[in-house]
Amino acid sequence: MNIDIEISQKFLCQKKGENIGDCQDAICCNLEKKRFAVADGVSSSFFPAVFSRQLTEYFCNSDDVINLELFDQKDNWKQWLANVQVKWIEVVEHEVKQSKKYYVRNRFKSNDHAGATFVGLEFSVDDPDNLQWNAMIIGDSCLIHIDFTPERKPQVKSYLLQQSTDFNYTPQYFPSRIIKDNPYKPDFIQGHFSIKDRFLLTTDAISKWFLTAKEKDDNRLNQIFLLNSDDIDTFREDEELPLENDDVAILGLKIIDAKNKSDEEVSVE
Protein backbone atom coordinates (compact mmCIF):
# COMPACT_ATOMS: atom_id res chain seq x y z
CA MET A 1 0.00 0.00 0.00
CA ASN A 2 1.28 3.46 -0.87
CA ILE A 3 -0.88 6.13 0.74
CA ASP A 4 -1.14 9.29 -1.27
CA ILE A 5 -3.27 12.39 -1.57
CA GLU A 6 -4.97 13.15 -4.87
CA ILE A 7 -6.63 16.42 -5.75
CA SER A 8 -10.14 15.66 -7.01
CA GLN A 9 -11.34 19.27 -7.33
CA LYS A 10 -9.72 22.65 -7.13
CA PHE A 11 -11.27 25.88 -8.27
CA LEU A 12 -12.18 29.44 -7.41
CA CYS A 13 -15.27 31.25 -8.60
CA GLN A 14 -16.02 34.92 -8.06
CA LYS A 15 -19.32 36.40 -6.93
CA LYS A 16 -21.86 36.70 -9.72
CA GLY A 17 -21.53 40.07 -11.38
CA GLU A 18 -17.85 40.49 -10.51
CA ASN A 19 -14.60 39.56 -12.22
CA ILE A 20 -12.33 36.67 -11.24
CA GLY A 21 -9.74 39.30 -10.33
CA ASP A 22 -12.16 40.49 -7.60
CA CYS A 23 -12.26 37.10 -5.92
CA GLN A 24 -11.01 37.32 -2.34
CA ASP A 25 -10.74 33.54 -1.84
CA ALA A 26 -7.49 31.62 -2.26
CA ILE A 27 -6.40 27.97 -2.56
CA CYS A 28 -2.96 26.42 -2.31
CA CYS A 29 -1.70 22.83 -2.44
CA ASN A 30 1.65 21.26 -1.85
CA LEU A 31 1.46 17.55 -2.62
CA GLU A 32 5.03 16.93 -1.63
CA LYS A 33 4.64 18.46 1.82
CA LYS A 34 1.02 17.18 1.97
CA ARG A 35 -0.25 20.58 3.00
CA PHE A 36 -3.40 22.20 1.69
CA ALA A 37 -5.17 25.45 2.47
CA VAL A 38 -8.07 27.72 1.58
CA ALA A 39 -8.70 31.26 2.78
CA ASP A 40 -11.52 33.78 2.39
CA GLY A 41 -10.64 37.49 2.54
CA VAL A 42 -13.04 39.81 4.37
CA SER A 43 -14.29 41.87 1.44
CA SER A 44 -14.51 45.28 3.13
CA SER A 45 -11.05 44.93 4.69
CA PHE A 46 -7.85 46.36 3.16
CA PHE A 47 -6.27 44.33 0.33
CA PRO A 48 -7.87 41.07 1.49
CA ALA A 49 -7.08 39.11 -1.70
CA VAL A 50 -3.36 39.69 -1.16
CA PHE A 51 -3.61 38.41 2.40
CA SER A 52 -5.68 35.31 1.68
CA ARG A 53 -3.23 34.29 -1.07
CA GLN A 54 -0.23 34.85 1.19
CA LEU A 55 -1.76 32.88 4.07
CA THR A 56 -2.42 29.83 1.92
CA GLU A 57 0.93 29.94 0.10
CA TYR A 58 2.94 30.41 3.25
CA PHE A 59 1.15 27.58 5.01
CA CYS A 60 1.66 25.15 2.16
CA ASN A 61 5.10 26.06 0.87
CA SER A 62 7.17 27.53 3.64
CA ASP A 63 9.79 25.49 5.38
CA ASP A 64 9.04 27.61 8.43
CA VAL A 65 5.79 25.78 9.14
CA ILE A 66 6.22 23.91 12.35
CA ASN A 67 4.55 20.58 12.93
CA LEU A 68 0.90 21.47 13.35
CA GLU A 69 0.67 19.25 16.40
CA LEU A 70 2.88 21.77 18.16
CA PHE A 71 1.38 24.86 16.65
CA ASP A 72 -0.92 25.81 19.47
CA GLN A 73 1.76 25.29 22.07
CA LYS A 74 3.42 28.48 23.27
CA ASP A 75 1.36 30.29 20.64
CA ASN A 76 3.69 29.15 17.86
CA TRP A 77 0.95 30.01 15.40
CA LYS A 78 1.37 33.71 16.29
CA GLN A 79 4.95 33.72 15.02
CA TRP A 80 3.81 31.92 11.88
CA LEU A 81 1.11 34.56 11.35
CA ALA A 82 3.56 37.39 12.08
CA ASN A 83 5.73 36.18 9.18
CA VAL A 84 2.74 36.40 6.82
CA GLN A 85 1.84 39.84 8.19
CA VAL A 86 5.33 41.12 7.32
CA LYS A 87 4.88 39.88 3.75
CA TRP A 88 1.46 41.55 3.49
CA ILE A 89 2.82 44.91 4.64
CA GLU A 90 5.64 44.74 2.09
CA VAL A 91 3.24 44.14 -0.81
CA VAL A 92 0.66 46.68 0.30
CA GLU A 93 3.27 49.36 1.02
CA HIS A 94 4.42 49.02 -2.57
CA GLU A 95 0.83 49.26 -3.86
CA VAL A 96 0.14 52.34 -1.74
CA LYS A 97 3.25 54.13 -3.00
CA GLN A 98 2.04 53.58 -6.57
CA SER A 99 -1.55 54.60 -5.84
CA LYS A 100 -3.08 57.96 -6.72
CA LYS A 101 -6.15 57.33 -4.56
CA TYR A 102 -6.64 59.20 -1.29
CA TYR A 103 -8.69 56.34 0.17
CA VAL A 104 -5.83 53.87 -0.35
CA ARG A 105 -3.30 56.19 1.29
CA ASN A 106 -5.65 56.99 4.19
CA ARG A 107 -6.32 53.37 5.04
CA PHE A 108 -2.64 52.51 5.01
CA LYS A 109 -1.80 55.50 7.22
CA SER A 110 -4.58 54.46 9.59
CA ASN A 111 -2.91 51.06 9.97
CA ASP A 112 -5.94 49.43 8.43
CA HIS A 113 -5.64 45.73 7.85
CA ALA A 114 -6.99 42.82 5.87
CA GLY A 115 -8.84 39.92 7.43
CA ALA A 116 -9.24 36.35 6.23
CA THR A 117 -10.79 33.14 7.44
CA PHE A 118 -8.57 30.11 6.96
CA VAL A 119 -8.36 26.32 6.80
CA GLY A 120 -4.91 24.71 6.74
CA LEU A 121 -4.65 20.92 6.58
CA GLU A 122 -1.60 18.71 6.84
CA PHE A 123 -1.43 14.90 6.45
CA SER A 124 0.98 12.57 8.13
CA VAL A 125 1.36 9.30 6.20
CA ASP A 126 4.67 7.99 7.54
CA ASP A 127 3.01 5.33 9.68
CA PRO A 128 0.41 3.48 7.59
CA ASP A 129 -1.19 2.14 10.79
CA ASN A 130 -1.60 5.63 12.21
CA LEU A 131 -2.65 7.96 9.42
CA GLN A 132 -3.27 11.32 10.98
CA TRP A 133 -4.39 14.73 9.85
CA ASN A 134 -3.93 18.05 11.61
CA ALA A 135 -5.75 21.27 10.81
CA MET A 136 -5.67 24.92 11.82
CA ILE A 137 -8.97 26.69 11.26
CA ILE A 138 -10.28 30.16 11.98
CA GLY A 139 -13.70 31.55 11.02
CA ASP A 140 -16.34 30.05 8.79
CA SER A 141 -14.25 28.41 6.09
CA CYS A 142 -14.73 24.70 6.69
CA LEU A 143 -12.99 21.37 6.63
CA ILE A 144 -15.31 18.52 5.76
CA HIS A 145 -14.09 14.98 6.30
CA ILE A 146 -16.02 12.12 4.78
CA ASP A 147 -14.90 9.04 6.62
CA PHE A 148 -15.34 5.91 4.49
CA THR A 149 -14.22 3.41 7.11
CA PRO A 150 -15.39 0.06 5.75
CA GLU A 151 -18.37 -1.80 7.18
CA ARG A 152 -20.19 1.30 8.27
CA LYS A 153 -22.08 4.17 6.67
CA PRO A 154 -19.97 7.09 5.51
CA GLN A 155 -19.58 9.61 8.31
CA VAL A 156 -19.57 13.30 7.48
CA LYS A 157 -17.78 15.54 9.94
CA SER A 158 -17.55 19.30 9.57
CA TYR A 159 -15.10 21.64 11.30
CA LEU A 160 -15.43 24.16 12.82
CA LEU A 161 -19.07 24.96 12.03
CA GLN A 162 -21.45 22.07 12.39
CA GLN A 163 -24.77 23.37 11.06
CA SER A 164 -26.07 25.86 8.55
CA THR A 165 -27.44 28.18 11.24
CA ASP A 166 -23.92 28.70 12.63
CA PHE A 167 -23.01 31.02 9.74
CA ASN A 168 -23.29 34.81 10.19
CA TYR A 169 -21.73 37.98 8.77
CA THR A 170 -19.10 38.34 11.50
CA PRO A 171 -16.79 35.33 11.58
CA GLN A 172 -13.45 35.31 13.35
CA TYR A 173 -10.46 35.89 11.12
CA PHE A 174 -6.69 36.30 10.94
CA PRO A 175 -5.71 40.00 10.75
CA SER A 176 -2.90 41.12 8.44
CA ARG A 177 -1.37 43.35 11.11
CA ILE A 178 -0.56 42.67 14.72
CA ILE A 179 -3.53 43.82 16.77
CA LYS A 180 -3.09 44.39 20.46
CA ASP A 181 -5.33 42.11 22.52
CA ASN A 182 -6.67 40.41 19.41
CA PRO A 183 -9.44 38.11 20.71
CA TYR A 184 -9.40 35.86 17.67
CA LYS A 185 -7.51 32.58 17.88
CA PRO A 186 -7.54 29.61 15.51
CA ASP A 187 -8.67 26.15 16.54
CA PHE A 188 -6.44 23.12 16.15
CA ILE A 189 -8.18 19.91 15.16
CA GLN A 190 -6.80 16.44 14.64
CA GLY A 191 -8.15 13.21 13.32
CA HIS A 192 -7.37 9.92 11.69
CA PHE A 193 -8.10 8.91 8.16
CA SER A 194 -7.95 5.88 5.91
CA ILE A 195 -7.89 4.97 2.24
CA LYS A 196 -10.89 6.24 0.25
CA ASP A 197 -11.64 9.03 2.72
CA ARG A 198 -12.41 12.40 1.20
CA PHE A 199 -11.67 15.88 2.45
CA LEU A 200 -13.16 19.14 1.29
CA LEU A 201 -11.71 22.51 2.17
CA THR A 202 -14.34 25.13 1.36
CA THR A 203 -15.12 28.76 1.98
CA ASP A 204 -18.37 29.75 3.64
CA ALA A 205 -20.89 29.82 0.78
CA ILE A 206 -20.22 26.24 -0.25
CA SER A 207 -19.85 25.07 3.36
CA LYS A 208 -23.25 26.48 4.23
CA TRP A 209 -24.80 24.94 1.12
CA PHE A 210 -23.34 21.54 1.97
CA LEU A 211 -24.53 21.59 5.57
CA THR A 212 -27.99 22.76 4.51
CA ALA A 213 -28.23 19.91 2.00
CA LYS A 214 -27.12 17.45 4.68
CA GLU A 215 -29.70 18.76 7.15
CA LYS A 216 -32.45 18.49 4.55
CA ASP A 217 -31.27 15.04 3.55
CA ASP A 218 -31.14 16.35 0.03
CA ASN A 219 -29.62 13.85 -2.38
CA ARG A 220 -27.98 16.69 -4.31
CA LEU A 221 -25.42 16.66 -1.51
CA ASN A 222 -23.26 14.27 -3.53
CA GLN A 223 -23.08 16.75 -6.39
CA ILE A 224 -20.50 18.69 -4.41
CA PHE A 225 -17.89 16.11 -5.36
CA LEU A 226 -18.50 16.72 -9.06
CA LEU A 227 -18.72 20.50 -8.96
CA ASN A 228 -16.64 22.67 -11.20
CA SER A 229 -16.69 26.43 -11.69
CA ASP A 230 -19.16 26.19 -14.63
CA ASP A 231 -21.80 24.71 -12.30
CA ILE A 232 -21.77 27.49 -9.73
CA ASP A 233 -24.30 29.82 -11.34
CA THR A 234 -26.76 26.95 -11.73
CA PHE A 235 -26.44 26.24 -8.03
CA ARG A 236 -26.99 29.92 -7.24
CA GLU A 237 -30.20 29.94 -9.25
CA ASP A 238 -31.66 26.79 -7.69
CA GLU A 239 -34.90 27.71 -5.95
CA GLU A 240 -35.01 24.94 -3.38
CA LEU A 241 -31.39 24.87 -2.33
CA PRO A 242 -29.74 28.07 -3.54
CA LEU A 243 -26.04 28.69 -3.16
CA GLU A 244 -25.44 32.20 -1.78
CA ASN A 245 -23.91 34.66 -4.18
CA ASP A 246 -20.40 34.91 -2.75
CA ASP A 247 -16.87 34.00 -3.79
CA VAL A 248 -16.37 30.23 -3.84
CA ALA A 249 -13.28 28.13 -3.18
CA ILE A 250 -13.37 24.35 -3.19
CA LEU A 251 -10.44 22.02 -2.72
CA GLY A 252 -11.37 18.33 -2.84
CA LEU A 253 -8.86 15.68 -1.74
CA LYS A 254 -8.99 11.91 -2.08
CA ILE A 255 -6.93 9.50 -0.02
CA ILE A 256 -5.72 6.82 -2.38
CA ASP A 257 -3.56 3.78 -2.51
CA ALA A 258 -1.25 4.90 -5.27
CA LYS A 259 -0.57 1.26 -6.14
CA ASN A 260 -4.28 0.44 -6.63
CA LYS A 261 -6.09 3.51 -7.91
CA SER A 262 -9.83 3.37 -8.53
CA ASP A 263 -12.46 5.85 -9.72
CA GLU A 264 -15.41 4.95 -7.52
CA GLU A 265 -18.34 7.31 -7.36
CA VAL A 266 -18.78 9.04 -4.05
CA SER A 267 -22.03 8.75 -2.19
CA VAL A 268 -22.80 10.21 1.20
CA GLU A 269 -26.17 9.01 2.47
Next chain:
Amino acid sequence: MAYANLPIGTSNPGLILILVDQSYSMRDPYENGQKKDVATLAVNRAIYEVVLACQSGEHIKDRVYLAVIGYSDEIRVLLEGKISEIADNPIEIKTMKKKEPDGAGGLVEMDIEMPVWLKPKAENGTPMGEAFEAAYKVAEAWVKENADNFPPIVINITDGEPNRPDHTRDAALRLLDIQTNDGNLLLMNAHISNAKAGQVALPNDESGLYDEYAKFLFNISSVLPEPLMVAAKSSGLIPEKDSRAFLFNANAEMIISLLEFGTLKTLGLR
Protein backbone atom coordinates in the same frame (compact mmCIF):
# COMPACT_ATOMS: atom_id res chain seq x y z
CA MET B 1 -39.11 37.14 3.65
CA ALA B 2 -38.74 40.81 2.71
CA TYR B 3 -35.58 42.86 3.16
CA ALA B 4 -33.53 39.72 2.69
CA ASN B 5 -31.52 40.41 -0.48
CA LEU B 6 -28.40 41.12 1.55
CA PRO B 7 -25.58 41.82 1.64
CA ILE B 8 -25.65 44.06 -1.38
CA GLY B 9 -22.97 43.58 -4.00
CA THR B 10 -21.99 44.59 -7.50
CA SER B 11 -24.60 42.27 -8.97
CA ASN B 12 -27.32 43.45 -6.54
CA PRO B 13 -26.40 47.03 -5.61
CA GLY B 14 -28.32 49.20 -3.17
CA LEU B 15 -29.58 52.78 -3.54
CA ILE B 16 -28.91 55.36 -0.85
CA LEU B 17 -30.59 58.76 -1.13
CA ILE B 18 -29.73 61.46 1.37
CA LEU B 19 -31.90 64.58 1.53
CA VAL B 20 -30.34 67.57 3.28
CA ASP B 21 -32.29 70.55 4.52
CA GLN B 22 -30.36 73.66 3.44
CA SER B 23 -32.94 76.24 4.63
CA TYR B 24 -32.06 79.49 6.39
CA SER B 25 -32.62 78.12 9.88
CA MET B 26 -29.75 75.70 9.34
CA ARG B 27 -27.51 78.66 10.24
CA ASP B 28 -28.62 78.33 13.86
CA PRO B 29 -25.93 77.41 16.36
CA TYR B 30 -25.67 73.68 16.96
CA GLU B 31 -23.15 71.72 18.98
CA ASN B 32 -19.77 73.38 18.17
CA GLY B 33 -20.83 75.07 14.95
CA GLN B 34 -23.98 75.67 13.01
CA LYS B 35 -26.55 73.08 12.03
CA LYS B 36 -25.50 73.29 8.35
CA ASP B 37 -21.87 72.55 9.25
CA VAL B 38 -22.71 69.57 11.42
CA ALA B 39 -25.20 68.12 8.91
CA THR B 40 -22.74 68.54 6.02
CA LEU B 41 -19.88 67.02 8.00
CA ALA B 42 -22.06 64.04 8.95
CA VAL B 43 -23.14 63.45 5.34
CA ASN B 44 -19.59 63.78 3.96
CA ARG B 45 -18.38 61.35 6.59
CA ALA B 46 -21.18 58.88 5.82
CA ILE B 47 -20.36 58.94 2.10
CA TYR B 48 -16.67 58.39 2.86
CA GLU B 49 -17.51 55.38 5.06
CA VAL B 50 -19.57 53.90 2.23
CA VAL B 51 -16.59 54.44 -0.11
CA LEU B 52 -14.31 52.58 2.31
CA ALA B 53 -16.84 49.78 2.76
CA CYS B 54 -16.94 49.27 -1.01
CA GLN B 55 -13.16 49.43 -1.42
CA SER B 56 -11.29 46.38 -2.60
CA GLY B 57 -7.57 47.04 -2.85
CA GLU B 58 -7.16 50.01 -5.15
CA HIS B 59 -10.65 49.79 -6.55
CA ILE B 60 -14.13 50.71 -5.41
CA LYS B 61 -16.74 48.06 -6.12
CA ASP B 62 -20.08 49.45 -7.26
CA ARG B 63 -22.21 47.97 -4.52
CA VAL B 64 -24.06 51.27 -4.02
CA TYR B 65 -25.72 53.91 -6.15
CA LEU B 66 -25.82 57.11 -4.16
CA ALA B 67 -27.56 60.47 -4.49
CA VAL B 68 -27.67 63.56 -2.31
CA ILE B 69 -30.44 66.13 -2.76
CA GLY B 70 -30.27 69.53 -1.07
CA TYR B 71 -33.38 71.63 -0.55
CA SER B 72 -33.51 75.37 0.14
CA ASP B 73 -34.42 78.05 -2.38
CA GLU B 74 -34.58 75.24 -4.91
CA ILE B 75 -34.09 71.52 -5.14
CA ARG B 76 -30.61 70.52 -6.22
CA VAL B 77 -29.30 67.06 -6.93
CA LEU B 78 -25.89 67.68 -5.41
CA LEU B 79 -24.49 64.26 -6.10
CA GLU B 80 -25.65 61.22 -8.02
CA GLY B 81 -23.93 58.14 -9.39
CA LYS B 82 -22.17 54.87 -8.77
CA ILE B 83 -20.07 54.90 -5.66
CA SER B 84 -16.83 54.40 -7.64
CA GLU B 85 -17.51 57.60 -9.61
CA ILE B 86 -18.42 59.48 -6.46
CA ALA B 87 -15.32 58.20 -4.65
CA ASP B 88 -12.99 59.46 -7.36
CA ASN B 89 -14.65 62.85 -7.75
CA PRO B 90 -14.96 64.77 -4.51
CA ILE B 91 -15.13 68.56 -5.00
CA GLU B 92 -12.24 69.00 -2.62
CA ILE B 93 -9.80 66.98 -0.52
CA LYS B 94 -8.89 68.59 2.79
CA THR B 95 -5.90 67.51 4.81
CA MET B 96 -6.95 67.17 8.40
CA LYS B 97 -5.22 66.04 11.52
CA LYS B 98 -6.80 62.94 12.97
CA LYS B 99 -5.92 60.60 15.76
CA GLU B 100 -5.71 57.09 14.41
CA PRO B 101 -4.83 53.76 16.07
CA ASP B 102 -1.11 53.04 16.02
CA GLY B 103 -1.69 49.29 16.05
CA ALA B 104 -0.29 48.93 19.55
CA GLY B 105 -3.36 50.05 21.41
CA GLY B 106 -2.51 53.73 21.34
CA LEU B 107 -3.42 56.71 19.16
CA VAL B 108 -1.16 58.79 16.98
CA GLU B 109 -1.97 62.05 15.24
CA MET B 110 -1.54 61.98 11.50
CA ASP B 111 -2.55 63.86 8.34
CA ILE B 112 -5.54 62.25 6.66
CA GLU B 113 -6.92 63.35 3.28
CA MET B 114 -10.64 63.87 3.83
CA PRO B 115 -12.87 64.10 0.77
CA VAL B 116 -15.60 66.72 0.57
CA TRP B 117 -18.64 66.25 -1.62
CA LEU B 118 -21.01 68.73 0.04
CA LYS B 119 -20.43 72.27 1.19
CA PRO B 120 -22.56 73.80 3.93
CA LYS B 121 -25.39 76.02 2.75
CA ALA B 122 -28.38 77.65 4.43
CA GLU B 123 -30.80 79.88 2.53
CA ASN B 124 -34.53 80.42 2.19
CA GLY B 125 -37.32 77.99 2.96
CA THR B 126 -37.90 74.27 3.37
CA PRO B 127 -39.41 72.70 0.24
CA MET B 128 -39.29 69.22 1.74
CA GLY B 129 -42.22 67.98 -0.36
CA GLU B 130 -40.40 68.94 -3.55
CA ALA B 131 -37.30 67.15 -2.25
CA PHE B 132 -39.37 64.00 -1.73
CA GLU B 133 -40.62 64.37 -5.31
CA ALA B 134 -37.08 64.64 -6.61
CA ALA B 135 -36.16 61.56 -4.56
CA TYR B 136 -39.13 59.74 -6.05
CA LYS B 137 -37.81 60.29 -9.58
CA VAL B 138 -34.37 58.96 -8.70
CA ALA B 139 -35.75 55.97 -6.79
CA GLU B 140 -38.38 55.10 -9.40
CA ALA B 141 -35.80 55.06 -12.21
CA TRP B 142 -33.42 52.94 -10.15
CA VAL B 143 -36.09 50.41 -9.14
CA LYS B 144 -37.01 49.83 -12.80
CA GLU B 145 -33.45 48.59 -13.40
CA ASN B 146 -33.06 46.80 -10.06
CA ALA B 147 -36.46 45.25 -9.38
CA ASP B 148 -35.18 42.35 -7.26
CA ASN B 149 -32.68 44.28 -5.17
CA PHE B 150 -32.91 45.49 -1.59
CA PRO B 151 -35.26 48.51 -1.72
CA PRO B 152 -33.99 52.11 -1.72
CA ILE B 153 -33.09 53.84 1.52
CA VAL B 154 -33.91 57.54 1.86
CA ILE B 155 -32.48 59.49 4.80
CA ASN B 156 -33.90 62.99 5.32
CA ILE B 157 -32.00 65.39 7.59
CA THR B 158 -34.00 68.46 8.52
CA ASP B 159 -34.31 71.03 11.27
CA GLY B 160 -37.68 72.55 10.61
CA GLU B 161 -41.19 72.29 9.31
CA PRO B 162 -41.81 72.02 5.59
CA ASN B 163 -43.21 74.90 3.56
CA ARG B 164 -46.31 72.92 2.65
CA PRO B 165 -47.06 70.14 5.17
CA ASP B 166 -49.98 68.56 3.27
CA HIS B 167 -48.06 68.45 0.01
CA THR B 168 -45.02 67.09 1.87
CA ARG B 169 -47.04 64.33 3.50
CA ASP B 170 -48.54 63.28 0.17
CA ALA B 171 -45.10 63.30 -1.51
CA ALA B 172 -43.66 61.23 1.34
CA LEU B 173 -46.46 58.67 1.18
CA ARG B 174 -45.96 58.38 -2.56
CA LEU B 175 -42.26 57.83 -1.98
CA LEU B 176 -43.03 55.13 0.59
CA ASP B 177 -45.06 53.27 -2.03
CA ILE B 178 -41.99 52.61 -4.14
CA GLN B 179 -40.97 48.99 -3.82
CA THR B 180 -38.79 46.29 -5.21
CA ASN B 181 -39.56 42.58 -4.99
CA ASP B 182 -37.64 42.64 -1.71
CA GLY B 183 -39.79 45.25 0.04
CA ASN B 184 -40.86 48.87 0.24
CA LEU B 185 -38.56 51.87 0.17
CA LEU B 186 -37.36 52.84 3.64
CA LEU B 187 -37.72 56.51 4.61
CA MET B 188 -35.75 57.61 7.67
CA ASN B 189 -36.27 61.12 9.06
CA ALA B 190 -33.78 62.83 11.35
CA HIS B 191 -34.77 66.14 12.92
CA ILE B 192 -31.90 68.11 14.42
CA SER B 193 -32.26 70.75 17.08
CA ASN B 194 -30.55 72.22 20.08
CA ALA B 195 -33.34 71.26 22.46
CA LYS B 196 -31.81 69.68 25.53
CA ALA B 197 -34.99 67.83 26.34
CA GLY B 198 -37.50 65.93 24.26
CA GLN B 199 -35.03 63.79 22.31
CA VAL B 200 -36.80 60.91 20.63
CA ALA B 201 -35.20 57.98 18.86
CA LEU B 202 -37.06 55.24 16.99
CA PRO B 203 -40.43 55.67 18.70
CA ASN B 204 -43.11 53.07 18.07
CA ASP B 205 -46.05 55.18 19.14
CA GLU B 206 -46.87 58.83 18.54
CA SER B 207 -48.67 59.22 21.84
CA GLY B 208 -45.37 60.09 23.53
CA LEU B 209 -44.68 62.91 21.06
CA TYR B 210 -45.64 66.33 22.39
CA ASP B 211 -44.89 68.28 19.24
CA GLU B 212 -47.24 68.28 16.22
CA TYR B 213 -44.24 68.48 13.90
CA ALA B 214 -42.72 65.44 15.60
CA LYS B 215 -45.98 63.59 14.95
CA PHE B 216 -45.86 64.72 11.34
CA LEU B 217 -42.38 63.29 10.81
CA PHE B 218 -43.29 60.14 12.76
CA ASN B 219 -46.15 59.41 10.38
CA ILE B 220 -43.99 59.72 7.28
CA SER B 221 -41.20 57.49 8.61
CA SER B 222 -40.96 53.81 7.78
CA VAL B 223 -41.67 51.17 10.38
CA LEU B 224 -38.42 49.31 10.89
CA PRO B 225 -38.76 45.83 9.45
CA GLU B 226 -37.79 42.98 11.77
CA PRO B 227 -34.76 41.91 9.67
CA LEU B 228 -33.18 45.34 10.29
CA MET B 229 -33.48 45.34 14.07
CA VAL B 230 -30.04 43.82 14.62
CA ALA B 231 -28.48 46.34 12.23
CA ALA B 232 -30.11 49.21 14.14
CA LYS B 233 -28.78 47.93 17.46
CA SER B 234 -25.26 47.55 16.07
CA SER B 235 -25.29 51.28 15.30
CA GLY B 236 -26.11 52.12 18.91
CA LEU B 237 -29.81 52.72 18.31
CA ILE B 238 -32.42 51.05 20.49
CA PRO B 239 -35.34 49.83 18.37
CA GLU B 240 -38.48 48.21 19.69
CA LYS B 241 -41.24 46.36 17.92
CA ASP B 242 -42.84 48.66 15.32
CA SER B 243 -40.25 51.38 15.88
CA ARG B 244 -40.23 54.03 13.18
CA ALA B 245 -36.97 55.14 11.54
CA PHE B 246 -37.25 58.60 13.08
CA LEU B 247 -35.18 60.82 15.33
CA PHE B 248 -36.48 64.04 16.87
CA ASN B 249 -34.38 66.76 18.49
CA ALA B 250 -31.39 64.61 17.59
CA ASN B 251 -27.86 65.57 18.49
CA ALA B 252 -24.90 65.05 16.15
CA GLU B 253 -24.07 61.66 17.60
CA MET B 254 -27.61 60.39 16.94
CA ILE B 255 -27.49 61.71 13.36
CA ILE B 256 -24.22 59.88 12.76
CA SER B 257 -25.71 56.67 14.21
CA LEU B 258 -28.73 56.92 11.94
CA LEU B 259 -26.55 57.58 8.89
CA GLU B 260 -24.35 54.62 9.79
CA PHE B 261 -27.41 52.42 10.24
CA GLY B 262 -29.07 53.62 7.05
CA THR B 263 -25.99 53.36 4.84
CA LEU B 264 -23.63 50.69 6.13
CA LYS B 265 -25.47 48.41 8.53
CA THR B 266 -28.83 48.06 6.79
CA LEU B 267 -27.14 47.12 3.53
CA GLY B 268 -24.74 44.65 5.14
CA LEU B 269 -21.70 46.67 4.10
CA ARG B 270 -20.24 46.33 7.60
